[in-house]
Amino acid sequence: MAEYEEQAKRSRKEVIETLKGRKQKDNILLVGNAGSGKSSLINTMSQALTGKWNPQARAGRSGGASPVTDRVRWYNDCNVIKIGSGFRREWLPNLVDMAGYAGHDLEQWKHILLGIMEGRIADGTSMTNLLAELDRSHHYISALDVDESKKITKIVFVATVTEDINEELMQSVIDIARGTSGNREIQVYGALTHCDRIGQSGDTGVLDMTARTRRSTMVSCLHMLGTEDDYFSDIKNYSSHIRPPNYEIEAISLNFLKIISVQRPNDGDSSGSNRSNLKIRMRIKLKQFEDILRDNTFFGLMVFAFAGFVFAFIINSLWTNSIVW
Numbered sequence: 102m103a104e105y106e107e108q109a110k111r112s113r114k115e116v117i118e119t120l121k122g123r124k125q126k127d128n129i130l131l132v133g134n135a136g137s138g139k140s141s142l143i144n145t146m147s148q149a150l151t152g153k154w155n156p157q158a159r160a161g162r163s164g165g166a167s168p169v170t171d172r173v174r175w176y177n178d179c180n181v182i183k184i185g186s187g188f189r190r191e192w193l194p195n196l197v198d199m200a201g202y203a204g205h206d207l208e209q210w211k212h213i214l215l216g217i218m219e220g221r222i223a224d225g226t227s228m229t230n231l232l233a234e235l236d237r238s239h240h241y242i243s244a245l246d247v248d249e250s251k252k253i254t255k256i257v258f259v260a261t262v263t264e265d266i267n268e269e270l271m272q273s274v275i276d277i278a279r280g281t282s283g284n285r286e287i288q289v290y291g292a293l294t295h296c297d298r299i300g301q302s303g304d305t306g307v308l309d310m311t312a313r314t315r316r317s318t319m320v321s322c323l324h325m326l327g328t329e330d331d332y333f334s335d336i337k338n339y340s341s342h343i344r345p346p347n348y349e350i351e352a353i354s355l356n357f358l359k360i361i362s363v364q365r366p367n368d369g370d371s372s373g374s375n376r377s378n379l380k381i382r383m384r385i386k387l388k389q390f391e392d393i394l395r396d397n398t399f400f401g402l403m404v405f406a407f408a409g410f411v412f413a414f415i416i417n418s419l420w421t422n423s424i425v426w
């Protein structure tokens with residue numbers, strides 16, 4: 102236990118060092134299925150930073166048919182009021198909670214997600230109301246005013262190890278984060294919660310093998326769209342079963358907060374001028390091209406036939422020695 106206490110202290114110091122004097126404040130949105138642990142992660146990070154249990158984000162039963170969080174909720178400065186001398190809470194990022202995805206119309210849900218990312222949806226807005234407005238008009242959200250200070254700068258995709266990863270949702274989130282032509286460049290991180298359930302027996306336990314499969318699904322989804330290895334973490338949140346203080350839980354959540362706080366070369370850069378942006382965009386384009394080929398057999402066959410024709414032409418030209426080098 103003492104080992105975890107030391108680790109938690111070290112991680113807290115590292116978070117503080119990473120964020121000290123930070124001028125560009127991050128707005129970090131937590132997205133995922135209903136019951137995946139978004140609100141719990143916010144509460145856990147806030148507790149780990151302050152040592153005080155002040156669970157402002159309402160967390161509920163897992164895997165509910167409808168989300169427990171219904172409103173878009175901003176937790177400014179990681180919901181921290183006071184954090185020791187020499188460090189200003191304004192340096193901490195704002196965490197943004199939203200209703201989890203629970204079988205909603207995915208297209209409508211993506212509209213809402215985009216609206217939040219563009220800073221169009223105010224703190225406290227009800228998701229149920231937004232969905233009702235969208236039913237009336239598709240343009241409801243795009244017509245709302247933009248608040249520049251509320252634009253999302255990073256996303257954490259939250260999934261639980263106790264259920265299969267919602268790959269469709271994850272891809273939608275990453276696609277929106279990248280923008281239609283790869284022009285948005287918002288970094289997406291992965292958090293796999295309920296990892297305390299791994300190896301436990303009974304209904305709520307998860308087999309090691311199953312956990313490994315779900316983890317690798319999540320990591321490969323992140324990889325496919327250009328995200329690096331270290332943008333992912335196993336998470337154990339405080340819950341009705343584990344109450345603070347628990348230094349293992351705090352060390353884990355602080356370490357994740359450090360991961361998402363680090364400023365990367367691409368952060369806030371939408372110019373696409375550096376090489377790694379280009380590399381990411383090429384990977385996305387390749388992935389999109391693969392999707393087109395997979396979804397459209399006729400187009401796939403045409404591409405295949407064209408490639409075959411070009412190949413045959415080159416071979417023939419070489420054979421007859423008619424190519425001019």
Ligand SMILES: Nc1nc2c(ncn2[C@@H]2O[C@H](COP(=O)(O)OP(=O)(O)OP(=O)(O)O)[C@@H](O)[C@H]2O)c(=O)[nH]1
Nearest residue numbers: 136137138139140141160161168169170201295338
């Ligand atoms: N054992 C365990 N329980 C967790 C963990 N994270 C969350 N929970 C529990 O899972 C349930 C759902 O957590 P929430 O934080 O409400 O999930 P959410 O993603 O905010 O859900 P919605 O607001 O409905 O979208 C609650 O009962 C939490 O106590 C975890 O890491 N381990």
Ligand SMILES: [Mg+2]
Nearest residue numbers: 139140169170
């Ligand atoms: Mg919630």
